[in-house]
Amino acid sequence: MARHIWQEYKDIINExxxxxxxxxxxxxxxxxVERSFADGKELHGHRYARFRGLAKVQMQCLLSAACQNMKKIALRIWERSNGPCGPGFxxxxxxxxxxxxxxxxxCSAPKSAVPA
Known part of the structure; x- marks a missing residue:
């Protein structure tokens, strides 16, 4: 039986x-990283695909990723402003x-106005 061409390197990484x-x-x-995937699964609908077809599922994944990124941005801005009573709020x-x-x-623009 032949070993994988990169098996030597895979063994080094495994050790x-x-x-x-x-x-x-x-x-x-x-x-x-694993927490991000868990949040996507539990909070943003990655457990099941809501739509059928590659393009629609890709759109669901992109919107979910956008939601996760917006939550991160909001949290960073909140931290920098020192909360609701802070000077930068x-x-x-x-x-x-x-x-x-x-x-x-x-998101609300007609499809013809959104570049492909």
Missing amino acids: YRYEDKGKAIYKRRKET SRSQTTLSRLFSHLWRI
Whole structure:
């Protein structure tokens, strides 16, 4: 039986996973990347496809990713403004309002106006 052409390198990577540095990297990945996929599945409809057809499912995934990114942006702006009583809150609120209104215009535009 023939081994995979990159099997030697795959073995090296697999061994690295059990070293202290590899465990630390996996721990961080588990908290960030895997959490993002779990949020997508549980909170943004990635458990089941709501539509049929590749284009419609891609649109669902893109909208879900946009929602996750908007939540991250809102959280970062909130943190920078030091909460609702902080000095930068009204400026942050204006920034978020502009972002959402721009996204609304894009999403509600007729299909002929949206570039492919």
